[in-house]
Amino acid sequence: MELIYKIAPAALWRQAQDRGRFDGAPVDLEDGFIHFSTAEQAEETALKHFGGRFDLVLIAVDAKRLGDGLRFEPSRGGALFPHLYAPLPLDAVVSVKALPPRPGGGHDFSGLLEKPVR
Structure with missing residues (x-):
């Protein structure tokens, strides 16, 4: 299984669960596609955009x-x-976990990312 990651506000994700699908965040809708990150890219994405x-x-x-x-x-x-x-499609989602803040800034990805074995 190859995992990719989406960072989203919890309220937006709850709305997607209620609808049965995720159409994207406002930036995704503007760009015409849903932005994801690989495990190696997720922390930088969080710093840059969240x-x-x-x-x-x-x-x-x-x-x-x-x-x-x-x-x-x-x-x-x-x-x-x-x-x-x-x-x-929500059936492609493997897990949804809170992305907690790290003291001093940023987010704590400890144990949240499955990095490919090389």
């Missing part, structure tokens, strides 16, 4: 269950980021 936010969840998704709508495309510095050009 600094000072403490109401977040980390959503782990099985990339293989997303089909042809998932594309890895260049973004920050040419790194390939996963982008989903479709709503996120």
Whole structure:
């Protein structure tokens, strides 16, 4: 299983659960795809886009269950980021965990990311 990650406000995720699918955060809707990160990219994504936010969840998704709508495309510095050009089906979600703040800033990813074995 190859996991990719979405960081989202907890309230937005609760709305998705009520609807039975996740269409994305406002930035996703503006860009026309849902932004994800790999395990190696998630902490940097949190720092860059979610600094000072403490109401977040980390959503782990099985990339293989997303089909042809998932594309890895260049973004920050040419790194390939996963982008989903479709709503996120909730049955592709492996786990949803609170993303707690770290004392002094940032977020505590301890034990939350499954990094591939190399």
